[in-house]
Each structure stands twice: as C-alpha cells, then as structure tokens.
Amino acid sequence: MINKIDETRKSFDEDLSKVDSFASLEELRIKYLSRKGLVSQLFESLKDVSKEDKPKVGQSLNQLKIHTQSKFDEMKETFENNENKSESFVDLSLPGRIRPIGSKHILTQTLDEIKNIFKGLGFSVYEGPELESDYNNFEALNFAPDHPARDMQDTFFVTEDFLLRTHTSPVQVRLMTEKKPPLRAIMPGKVFRNEAISAKSYCLFHQVEGLYVDTDVTFAELKGTLVAFAKQFYGQDVQYRFRASFFPFTEPSAEMDVWWQPKGKEGRWLEVLGCGMVDPNVLKNVGIDPEKYVGYAFGMGVERTAMLKYGIGDIRILFDNDKRFLTQF
Amino acid sequence: MKISLNWLNDYINLKDISLEDILDKLTYAGLEVEEVEDQAKNYANMIVGFVVEAKKHPNADKLSLCKVSDGKEEFNVVCGAPNVATGQKVVFAKVGSIIPNGKFKLEKAKIRGEVSFGMLCSERELNISDNHDGIMVLNPSLKEGTPIAEALEMNDVVLEIAITPNRADALSHIGIARDLSALFNLPLKYPEIKLNESGKKSNELASVDIVDAENCPRYVGKVVTNVAIKESPDWLKKKIKSIGSRPINNVVDVTNFILHEVGQPLHAFDLDKLNGKKIIVRSAGNDTKFTTLDSKERNLQSKDLMICDAKRAVAIAGVMGGENSEVTESTKNILIESAFFNPSSVRKTAKNLGLSTDASYRFERGTDPNITLWAVKRAAQLIQETAGGEISFGEIDEYPKPIIKRSTKLRFSRLDQILGYHIENREVENILLSLGFEINDNSKDELNVNIPSYRHDVEREIDLIEEVARIYGYNKIPEVSKISVTLEEKVDHSAFDDKVRVVLNSLGFYEIITNSLLSEESANRFGKPIHVMNPQSSEMSHLRPSLLPGMLTTISNNLKVNEKDLQLFEIGKVFEQLSETKIKSFDDFKENEQLLLIATGNFLRTEWFEKDRAFDIHDMKGLVSSFLNNLLPGVTIADNYSENDFAFLDYAFEIVANGKNLGNCGKLKKEICSLFDINQDVFLFQTNLNEIKQIPIPKKAFKDLLKFPKVYRDCAFVLDSNIRSDEVSEVIKENGSNLLHNVKLFDIFQSESLGSGKKSLAYQLEYYDPSKTLTEEEIEKVFSKTVKSVEQKFNAQLRGA
CATH class of the missing domain: 3.30.930.10 (Bira Bifunctional Protein; Domain 2)
Incomplete structure (x- = not known):
C-alpha cells in the first residue's frame, strides 16, 4: 500500500510536469483528484488495510492528498494568471455597447442658458398661458384699442377678446396682479405672430421676458443687469449699445444691440433685446402705486439668440425636427 | 420712411456734421436708420475733365484719342463718341470707377494699340437719361477735378428710417430735422411763407360743413384759381424722386411734397367738379361703394368718414381722394384740403378697406391740428410758383372741436429716481426747449411744460423723462456695477x-x-x-x-x-x-x-x-x-x-x-x-x-441596510398560455408571507413538449427577514405554500417536480 502511494505520487509529479494547457490540467484533475480519481481510489482501499498499519498508511495518504491538491492549485493559478495576460486576445478597438442618450431641443438648451444666468442674478421663473385675453396681452400693458402700436405685433385672434399671446408680457400682468413687490422674475414661453412663414419668421417663437419691481429700481440698474447678462452669454468682451425705442408697456424704452462679427464677413450691430422702465400705466393697471414703486422689464427672442449663436440661417429648420438636426446639439 | 439729407438741409444746417454722426445720433435717439443710400458713391472716381486735345485714333476711324486733364495731370483716353472735341468739359470716369449703367469696373485698357486711362461718359452711362448719342458735355464754368456727384448735384444721401408708432411727429423732414436740432443743438428753420393773394375770398368760392366733428375736429381749405396743370419743375421732381415717389403733376407733387416736408397730408380737389362748391364731412351712411382715384371700387362701411360735396362722396377722409373730383390736366380751379381727422377713425377705415396710404399712415398716428393752416398756405404758395394762378384771400377754417393745449410737470427728483443718474437741470431744460416744448414755469424742483400739438405721444411726466433721456443719450447714462438681491422665496415654474x-x-x-x-x-x-x-x-x-x-x-x-x-x-x-x-x-x-x-x-x-x-x-x-x-x-x-x-x-x-x-x-x-x-x-x-x-412625492427617509442574508428560490410553472404573468406574480405575492419581498419573472418558455396552449413562467422569489437569518425550514414552509397556491389557482404544474 505504501508503495502504491509512492508510485501514485511519482506518476502525479511526472504528469504534472507535462501539463501545458487548461485541457491537460483538467485531465490531470480527473485522473487524480476527481471523485473516482486515483487518490480517491486509494482512500477507498484504505478500508482493506490492517488495523495496525492504518494510522501510518492513512497519514501517508493524507500527505499525498495535500501534495496533489496543492500542486494542482498552484498550477491552476499559474495558468489563470497567464491566460489573463496573453492567452486570449481582447480586441479593445471593438465599439463599446452604446446606449443612446437624447438631447434637449436647441431652443430649450439656449433658454436654459439664459435662465441660468438670470437665476444666478436672483430672478425667479414664472410661466403663463398661451391662449390669453386681449386685456392681459394688450390693454393692461398700455396698448390703447385702435392704436397703431397694435400693428407692431400681428395677432392671431380666437375671438374678439381672446388671442394667442404675442409676447410673454401678459405673464407680467398676472404676476404683478397676484403678488406684491419686490418682484424679480423672468418669464419664458411660446408666443405667436400672424406672419407668413419664411426663412426669417415663423408663426410662433419663444421669448424670455424679465421684470423687476421694487422701490429703488433704476434705468442704470437695468443697463447694468443686461450688460452682465450679455457678457455672460456672448462673452466678456462683447460690444454693446443701447438706443431709444418704443414699447407701449415701458417708458423710457430701449433696445440693446451687440456687435456681431461673423468670420470673414462684415460685422454689424444686431438687436438682441428690448427693454425699458415699466410704464406707470401698467403698474396702475395691476394695482401697484407707481409713485412708490419703479420697475424695469426686458424681453428677448430665443430663436434669434440661438440662430445667432449657432449660425443657423433659416428659422424653419428649428421646427422641422429632422433627426440629423436634433442630434447635432 | 425715406429722408433725403439734401432736403433736410433746407431746415437745418448739417454741413459741418459727418454722416456717421448723423446716423448714430438718429439711431440712438430712437429714429433707427436701417439703410443709407449714398448717391455720391455711385459716382466715385468720376470727375469733371477738360479735353485738352482730341484727335483721330491712328488705328480706328470711329475712335478719338484724347488728352484729358483733371486739373493736375493729363490722361490718355480713347473715346468713341462722335461729339468729343477739344476744349470741352466732360464727365471723366477714371480707372477704378464703376459705371452706374451696367455696373462694370473700369480698368486700364489697350484699345487698338493705344492705352486708355478711363472713359468719357454719356448720360445713359450715368443713369441720368436714355441719351447715348454722345458724351455729356458739361457747363464750361465747372472746374476740372470737381467730383461729378457735386458738379451734377447728385450727391444726396437718402436714409431709410424706421419710425416707431408713437413718433407721428417724426414722419416728415421737418420732424426729423427737429430731433436733429435737439441732438446737435442747431437751429431749426421753417420755410418762410409769402402769399400773393388776389381776387375773392376762399370762403366765397367754397364752403365747408363738418357734420361729424368727433372724427373731423378741424378742416381747413384754400382756393387757388386759374392754375395750369403741367409737369413739375426740376427741383420739385428731384425732391419727389429722392424719397422714392413718382412725380405726377405740379399740383399733386406740391401736396405730396408738403406731406413729406411737414407731415400734413393735403388733398387737392378740382373745385369745378364739387357740386355746390361745397364740402360736407360726414360718415358714409348708406353709401356702400366709392371709386378712389386709383380707379378701384371700394366697399364702404357706414361709419367710414367721407368727404362729400352737395350730392355725393368725393374722398375717403384721410385715406384717398375720389376719381370723380381729382385734379386732371384740364383742371383750372382747385380747393386744397388740410384737415385734422380723428386717428382711430382713419385707422378703422383704412383697416376695413385694407388700404394704407402715406396720408392714412400719418392721420392714424396723429397729425398736428395746428399745422393745418401753415400747410395750406405753403401749398397755395408753391402751387402758384409751379402752376401759376391766383390765390384767393384767406382760408376756410372749420374748427368745431378745438384741441386743448396740454401741459405737464417734470420733477427733477423723479428724473433722477427713474434714471439712477443726474442730468443737470439746465441741460434738461435745453433738451425740452429744443424739441419744441415750452417751459411756462420753472422752480429748482420742477418744470411746468407745455406740450406742442404735434407730440401726441407726450402727456405725462414719464413721457418727458423719456424725451430727456433719449436726447441726452442712453449710452451716456452709466450702468451700475453691482445689484442687491432680495431674499424672498424664489420660484421656478419650469x-x-x-x-x-x-x-x-x-x-x-x-x-x-x-x-x-x-x-x-x-x-x-x-x-x-x-x-x-x-x-x-x-x-x-x-x-x-x-x-x-x-x-x-x-x-x-x-x-x-x-x-x-x-x-x-x-x-x-x-x-x-x-x-x-x-x-x-x-x-x-x-x-x-x-x-x-x-x-x-x-x-x-x-x-x-x-x-x-x-x-x-x-x-x-x-x-x-x-x-x-x-x-x-x-x-x-x-x-x-x-x-x-x-x-x-x-x-x-x-x-x-x-x-x-x-x-x-x-x-x-x-x-x-x-x-x-x-x-x-x-x-x-x-x-x-x-x-x-x-402628484405628491413622498419625502425620502433613510432605511437601515439589511444585516441578514437574502435567500432566493426559483420556480417555474406550466400553465395555460392565456394567463397573464402579473396575475401569477400577484398570487405569489399574496401567498408569500411577509418573508417574501420580491418576485421577478425571469423566463418565459413555450414549446410543444409542454403541451399545446401551455407555457412555462419562471419566477425568482426573494426572501429575507430584517431581524434574523432565515433557516432552510422557514423558507421551505412558505415557499411550498406559495407553490401550492399557484398550482391550485391556475391549474398549474411546478416544473421539474
């Protein structure tokens, strides 16, 4: 029996030295270490050994088991390490298993950028309905009935008294009617103009309106705030100018231009927003005392801003939603 | 709106101010210049040339070889015109100029062996007329070297200005000149009127009856008799053309000129076509059709304001005259209308008709009721100058609803409050005065200001503040460099x-x-x-x-x-x-x-x-x-x-x-x-x-991490294929006891081997107890109960069982 154990040990060592692959290692395992392998067989035959020899044979058998198992484990580990390094080739150049991620519409992205700047300056964000009353859209904002100022904004009417809002300014009216100053908010949203669709104009667009009403609001602060915005949005070195204009709901009214310098082309001033001090009539209409409170307001078109920023020449492409366009932003 | 700089110079002397300055100041003041057409640019590099010598081209019969002087140098020029001759003053287009007709650029060229440094031009080549018989021969008194634009007075600059709807007062050359006078602190001068009146009085030759005084507060008329309708003189045609209009005849051109000069629309009626020599201003009433002077039949609404004679309508008030009373070549006697109509009435009518004219555009924005008299006199004078005839004495002036003089006050403290910047009191006063406001009372705290009748947009203190800020210049008001933020609740609807x-x-x-x-x-x-x-x-x-x-x-x-x-x-x-x-x-x-x-x-x-x-x-x-x-x-x-x-x-x-x-x-x-x-x-x-x-979102609260192991058991059931998977998982959950925390469907299998109409649904059940480790027996107990309930409920069979 002892001889048999020694022989098995020798043949195991011999076989082990010949192992050169996972397959031959597995063969080795099956031959010696499996349930019916040589080592197990020897344990089986232990029961035939005489009582007095049993401890000695048993001990030697145990040593064999430990020896074979540990040598096998050692070898296996070696193989596994080798395999990790060079045995199989991993083609890292295969494309990864991508899951697509969508994007916000470019107008939303532009609006986000505008919103974030003004939120940083302490503005809240309010929204309001698109189908508005003539009162909120025009009358409360100091547009007299039958005044040519109404022609500035071609209007889609639903009835004589209801219309698709032509600007986000009715949200001002709602906000000032519902809340007391101080009020500092921007009001983004969709607005409508009854104009033929062309490369330059669409029947709807998005606007961001801003409003600040308090006891110490000034034109100088309006300018400062808008300049801060322009610098953040267009770049710190932006050139700008303010010029007089007319909006029924602000007085004095102004427009802000920035200098636009396309590469290789002639630069020009481009109007980027309208602004002014809230007309006292508007404050009166919403029940705020214009002697005590002063306000400023401003508004800008998101489409125009996005088209400038990204060099888009035709407004219609914004509403075509062609995937080849959507995936660019 | 088109504004000619040459024309502006009739009212304000802008000679010493650069074009850039004019454009910038107008634009900053709210009169946005959208386009600039500089006529002189069309004649760049073209000068008055003196033909020192003209002789036959050695290699071509029909060409001449000329020496042309610009006063400093002489140039060789080959010319094909038959009329070129030594001693002429001619239009000499130098190398580099662009010929207006054809827009081609002149280069140095060799023509039949002779080098030519430019070209002598015909009228057609300069787009002056269709004459191309020969070169243009200029007045000998012109000095050689003078730019052609200057020599031919084709040096006008025409501005396209966008006028916002509030600025009705700026819809004319005098209106623009008035703002310029404030912006540059230069005097504004109105043309002087000298009338040579004779014969009868206007109100003996015609009469005016205003029925609708609400919509026609003032109607002024003046008669000129024995006029000769013909082409306008050059100065008038040039003015009319410079703003993009077409000259028609002397009388019509004069009325058009005055509209663009001072903003008052005028209309000239053929007095002999007015029944009863009478004007009645009333609403259309039962009249439903009217033919305007463009020969188009218009549909009227009963409220439209009409100008009528004793029998019929002769004009749509403030919009367009009628064909039945228009001035024609045979017209002898005319009645000039200079009225003030209610802006909203004209607007409604123009809108109803879908017709916007130079006149309606101005009336609906508000004209100056007080300029009517001046305008009618100016028209009479110019008509006499261009069409002859006699100006009748005086005017018919029906003014049933006099426009009340308005005034308002301006507190200096309020100006500071709104702008956040102080403008000197003296400067504030000067700005207002230069725009035509009158200051009838001033103290150290406030001004009491009379508003001119042409400023319909100014009523309140805030309107004056805008005027001051606009003329002072928004860009001169410094912006703040810091702001304070209130700490009220912030809201974000989006x-x-x-x-x-x-x-x-x-x-x-x-x-x-x-x-x-x-x-x-x-x-x-x-x-x-x-x-x-x-x-x-x-x-x-x-x-x-x-x-x-x-x-x-x-x-x-x-x-x-x-x-x-x-x-x-x-x-x-x-x-x-x-x-x-x-x-x-x-x-x-x-x-x-x-x-x-x-x-x-x-x-x-x-x-x-x-x-x-x-x-x-x-x-x-x-x-x-x-x-x-x-x-x-x-x-x-x-x-x-x-x-x-x-x-x-x-x-x-x-x-x-x-x-x-x-x-x-x-x-x-x-x-x-x-x-x-x-x-x-x-x-x-x-x-x-x-x-x-x-939908309310529950507040998040931390839950202790599980301290004991989860145990998973899998089971697959064969059941009818029309049984919904969620029904099965529902039954599993209901019968899973509180140890079961999750049921996950992980396999669906259908095959003939299961029997027809059968499918296999495999679920993984997750068990744990947050307070202890579960024993094999505990799990087995609830698991087998669950399996049984599914088997019973759906007549299902546990696979592999």
Whole structure:
C-alpha cells in the first residue's frame, strides 16, 4: 500500500510536469483528484488495510492528498494568471455597447442658458398661458384699442377678446396682479405672430421676458443687469449699445444691440433685446402705486439668440425636427 | 420712411456734421436708420475733365484719342463718341470707377494699340437719361477735378428710417430735422411763407360743413384759381424722386411734397367738379361703394368718414381722394384740403378697406391740428410758383372741436429716481426747449411744460423723462456695477419640465418642438379644437388639441430622409374648447401641458454583439416605467389592463398613480399611421403634465441596510398560455408571507413538449427577514405554500417536480 502511494505520487509529479494547457490540467484533475480519481481510489482501499498499519498508511495518504491538491492549485493559478495576460486576445478597438442618450431641443438648451444666468442674478421663473385675453396681452400693458402700436405685433385672434399671446408680457400682468413687490422674475414661453412663414419668421417663437419691481429700481440698474447678462452669454468682451425705442408697456424704452462679427464677413450691430422702465400705466393697471414703486422689464427672442449663436440661417429648420438636426446639439 | 439729407438741409444746417454722426445720433435717439443710400458713391472716381486735345485714333476711324486733364495731370483716353472735341468739359470716369449703367469696373485698357486711362461718359452711362448719342458735355464754368456727384448735384444721401408708432411727429423732414436740432443743438428753420393773394375770398368760392366733428375736429381749405396743370419743375421732381415717389403733376407733387416736408397730408380737389362748391364731412351712411382715384371700387362701411360735396362722396377722409373730383390736366380751379381727422377713425377705415396710404399712415398716428393752416398756405404758395394762378384771400377754417393745449410737470427728483443718474437741470431744460416744448414755469424742483400739438405721444411726466433721456443719450447714462438681491422665496415654474427633459434624454429621447397650429382636418381628428379667426392659411387654422399630429408629421418627415429609428418627445400646450358657444372667458376652454413620447423603428441596429431588433411594446413599457419611477420617486405606479377602447391605440394600457390615470401607453393603430405615410410600428405614451405635477412625492427617509442574508428560490410553472404573468406574480405575492419581498419573472418558455396552449413562467422569489437569518425550514414552509397556491389557482404544474 505504501508503495502504491509512492508510485501514485511519482506518476502525479511526472504528469504534472507535462501539463501545458487548461485541457491537460483538467485531465490531470480527473485522473487524480476527481471523485473516482486515483487518490480517491486509494482512500477507498484504505478500508482493506490492517488495523495496525492504518494510522501510518492513512497519514501517508493524507500527505499525498495535500501534495496533489496543492500542486494542482498552484498550477491552476499559474495558468489563470497567464491566460489573463496573453492567452486570449481582447480586441479593445471593438465599439463599446452604446446606449443612446437624447438631447434637449436647441431652443430649450439656449433658454436654459439664459435662465441660468438670470437665476444666478436672483430672478425667479414664472410661466403663463398661451391662449390669453386681449386685456392681459394688450390693454393692461398700455396698448390703447385702435392704436397703431397694435400693428407692431400681428395677432392671431380666437375671438374678439381672446388671442394667442404675442409676447410673454401678459405673464407680467398676472404676476404683478397676484403678488406684491419686490418682484424679480423672468418669464419664458411660446408666443405667436400672424406672419407668413419664411426663412426669417415663423408663426410662433419663444421669448424670455424679465421684470423687476421694487422701490429703488433704476434705468442704470437695468443697463447694468443686461450688460452682465450679455457678457455672460456672448462673452466678456462683447460690444454693446443701447438706443431709444418704443414699447407701449415701458417708458423710457430701449433696445440693446451687440456687435456681431461673423468670420470673414462684415460685422454689424444686431438687436438682441428690448427693454425699458415699466410704464406707470401698467403698474396702475395691476394695482401697484407707481409713485412708490419703479420697475424695469426686458424681453428677448430665443430663436434669434440661438440662430445667432449657432449660425443657423433659416428659422424653419428649428421646427422641422429632422433627426440629423436634433442630434447635432 | 425715406429722408433725403439734401432736403433736410433746407431746415437745418448739417454741413459741418459727418454722416456717421448723423446716423448714430438718429439711431440712438430712437429714429433707427436701417439703410443709407449714398448717391455720391455711385459716382466715385468720376470727375469733371477738360479735353485738352482730341484727335483721330491712328488705328480706328470711329475712335478719338484724347488728352484729358483733371486739373493736375493729363490722361490718355480713347473715346468713341462722335461729339468729343477739344476744349470741352466732360464727365471723366477714371480707372477704378464703376459705371452706374451696367455696373462694370473700369480698368486700364489697350484699345487698338493705344492705352486708355478711363472713359468719357454719356448720360445713359450715368443713369441720368436714355441719351447715348454722345458724351455729356458739361457747363464750361465747372472746374476740372470737381467730383461729378457735386458738379451734377447728385450727391444726396437718402436714409431709410424706421419710425416707431408713437413718433407721428417724426414722419416728415421737418420732424426729423427737429430731433436733429435737439441732438446737435442747431437751429431749426421753417420755410418762410409769402402769399400773393388776389381776387375773392376762399370762403366765397367754397364752403365747408363738418357734420361729424368727433372724427373731423378741424378742416381747413384754400382756393387757388386759374392754375395750369403741367409737369413739375426740376427741383420739385428731384425732391419727389429722392424719397422714392413718382412725380405726377405740379399740383399733386406740391401736396405730396408738403406731406413729406411737414407731415400734413393735403388733398387737392378740382373745385369745378364739387357740386355746390361745397364740402360736407360726414360718415358714409348708406353709401356702400366709392371709386378712389386709383380707379378701384371700394366697399364702404357706414361709419367710414367721407368727404362729400352737395350730392355725393368725393374722398375717403384721410385715406384717398375720389376719381370723380381729382385734379386732371384740364383742371383750372382747385380747393386744397388740410384737415385734422380723428386717428382711430382713419385707422378703422383704412383697416376695413385694407388700404394704407402715406396720408392714412400719418392721420392714424396723429397729425398736428395746428399745422393745418401753415400747410395750406405753403401749398397755395408753391402751387402758384409751379402752376401759376391766383390765390384767393384767406382760408376756410372749420374748427368745431378745438384741441386743448396740454401741459405737464417734470420733477427733477423723479428724473433722477427713474434714471439712477443726474442730468443737470439746465441741460434738461435745453433738451425740452429744443424739441419744441415750452417751459411756462420753472422752480429748482420742477418744470411746468407745455406740450406742442404735434407730440401726441407726450402727456405725462414719464413721457418727458423719456424725451430727456433719449436726447441726452442712453449710452451716456452709466450702468451700475453691482445689484442687491432680495431674499424672498424664489420660484421656478419650469423646474419640473426640466427634470422631465433630463430623465427622457437619459433614456435616449430627443426633444422636438412642433407648430401649435394645425389644419382643421388634422385638429378635428384628435380632439375638439379651437379655431383661429384670422389664420395665415387653412394649413394653420386650428389650435392643436393634441401633440400627436405634430409628432406624426415629424416621424413622417424623418422617414422621408431615411431616419427610421426614432425616440422623440415633445412638451407643449394643447387646447380644447369646452363650451359649445364662443369663447368668452377662461372657463370656456382648457389649456393643458401635454407630454408625448414615442419610439419607432429599431431599438438596436445590428452591432457586432447583437442582431438588430425593432422596438416593441415591452421596450416602450420599460422606458415609460423607468421614466416615471425616476420622475416620481417613491410613488407607486401601476398598470391597468382594461378592455377599454383606446381611440388611437392597439395593445394599450393605462398607467395609474395614486388612483389617477396618468396616461395611456400603447401601439399606434395602423390606420392612423397610414394617414401620415408611416409604415412602421409607433409606440407611444401620452400624459398630462399638469396632473403629474400635482402628484405628491413622498419625502425620502433613510432605511437601515439589511444585516441578514437574502435567500432566493426559483420556480417555474406550466400553465395555460392565456394567463397573464402579473396575475401569477400577484398570487405569489399574496401567498408569500411577509418573508417574501420580491418576485421577478425571469423566463418565459413555450414549446410543444409542454403541451399545446401551455407555457412555462419562471419566477425568482426573494426572501429575507430584517431581524434574523432565515433557516432552510422557514423558507421551505412558505415557499411550498406559495407553490401550492399557484398550482391550485391556475391549474398549474411546478416544473421539474
């Protein structure tokens, strides 16, 4: 029996030295270490050994088991390490298993950028309905009935008294009617103009309106705030100018231009927003005392801003939603 | 509006001011210069040349070889004109000039062996006339070297100025000159009027009766007799042409000139065509048709204000004259009308007629009631100068509703408060005075200011503040460099939508924005739409009741360009009429914020690791539940599989949270797809964001991490294939005891070997007890009970048992 154990040990060592692959290692395992392998067989035959020899044979058998198992484990580990390094080739150049991620519409992205700047300056964000009353859209904002100022904004009417809002300014009216100053908010949203669709104009667009009403609001602060915005949005070195204009709901009214310098082309001033001090009539209409409170307001078109920023020449492409366009932003 | 700089110089001396300065100041002051046409630029490099010598070209019979001097140098020029001769003063276009007719640039050229440094021009080549018989021979007194633009007085600069609707006073050359006089602190001079009146008085030759004084507060008339209608003199034609109008005849041109000079529209009637030599100003009443002087028949409304004679209407007040009384070549005697009409009346009439004229444009913005007299006298004088005749004495001046002089005050402290900047009191006064305001009282605190009658836009203190700031210059008011922020609650209405977008983006959806206006057909199919009274076209006549049509159009357009795999969403307002009657209040309609998301085409295009696979309802269901679970954390969201008919959907189910239907998910019906030429499956989920926003999100609270192991048991049941998987998992949960925490379907298997009409559903059950380690016996007990209940309930068989 002892001889048999020694022989098995020798043949195991011999076989082990010949192992050169996972397959031959597995063969080795099956031959010696499996349930019916040589080592197990020897344990089986232990029961035939005489009582007095049993401890000695048993001990030697145990040593064999430990020896074979540990040598096998050692070898296996070696193989596994080798395999990790060079045995199989991993083609890292295969494309990864991508899951697509969508994007916000470019107008939303532009609006986000505008919103974030003004939120940083302490503005809240309010929204309001698109189908508005003539009162909120025009009358409360100091547009007299039958005044040519109404022609500035071609209007889609639903009835004589209801219309698709032509600007986000009715949200001002709602906000000032519902809340007391101080009020500092921007009001983004969709607005409508009854104009033929062309490369330059669409029947709807998005606007961001801003409003600040308090006891110490000034034109100088309006300018400062808008300049801060322009610098953040267009770049710190932006050139700008303010010029007089007319909006029924602000007085004095102004427009802000920035200098636009396309590469290789002639630069020009481009109007980027309208602004002014809230007309006292508007404050009166919403029940705020214009002697005590002063306000400023401003508004800008998101489409125009996005088209400038990204060099888009035709407004219609914004509403075509062609995937080849959507995936660019 | 076109404004000629040469013309402006009749009222203000701008000679010493650069064009750039003029353009900038006008634009900053709210008179935005949109375009500049500099005539002199058309004649750059062209000068008066002196022909020192003209002789025959050695190699060509019909050409001459000339030596032309610009006063400094002599140039060789080859000329083809028969009339060129030594000693002439000619138009010499040097190398580099661009010939106006044909727009070609002159280069140094060799003509039949002789070098030519330019060209001598004909009138046609300069676009002056059609004359091309020979070169233009200039007045010998002109000095050689003088730029041609100056020599021929073609050096005007014409500005296109955008006038905002409040600035009716600026709709003329004198109006613009007035602002310039304030901006540059230069005097404004009105033309002097010297009338040579004779014969009868105007009010003996004609009479005026204003019936509708509300809409015609003032009507001034003056008669000129024995005029000769003919072509206008050059100076007048030039003025009329410079602003882009066409000269007609001397009388019409004079009225047109005065409109552009001072902003007062005038009309000249042929007095002999006025029945009873009488003007009656009244509303149209029963008159329904009227032929204007452009020979077009117009439909009148009874409230339209008309100018009539004793028998009939002769003009639409403030809009256009009539054919029946217009000045023609045979006209001898004329009545000049210079009136002030109610702006809103003219506006309504012009709108009704769909007719906007230079006159109506000014009347509806508000003309100066006090300039009427001046304008009619100026017209009479110019008519006499250009058409001869006798100016009758005096004017007919019907002024039943005198316009009251207005005044307001300006507090210096208020000016400082609004601007956040102090302008010197003296400067404030000067600005107002230079714009024509009168200061009738001043103290150290405030000014009391009379408002000129041409400034309809100025009524209140704030209007004066704007005038001061505008002329002072917005760019000179320094902006603040810091602001203070109040600490009141900040609100962001858009925050929820922003989250929706971010979650959907992360799930692969692109945002789209579509038109809110649809065709009636499209809109009616998807709801009860609201129609627009004045649409651009029938394609955009109704407000969308649903985002579906816009989305389906988008899909369809993308398919056309071979973009077939789409995951898209839109957030937008949809509109629904609630009442049967016309919308009178906000209660008569509903405006909801809708969200629509779709998936169509392939979930995955073939890749190296997987074959392509089309989107199916289970993909969509997964995307929607990922979305909702992320958007509404902690809210239990359930599916409701009812037998309801879903209008546009097959394989549809409701998604429910807190007992409320959030929206439907399903596959779009084929017949809807085919309406939009979509030939692939479209899966969608539609929901009302207004309602989702109302769902309360439970507050998050930390739960202890599990300290004891979870144990998993798998089981597969063979049961009838029409049994829904969720029913089985429901029974498992109900009978799983409180140790069972999760049930997951992990395999579905169907095969003949199971028997026909049978399937196998495999579930993994997750057990744990948060307070101890579970024993094998405990699990076995509840697991076998669960298995039994499923077997009994569904007549199922545990596989492998």
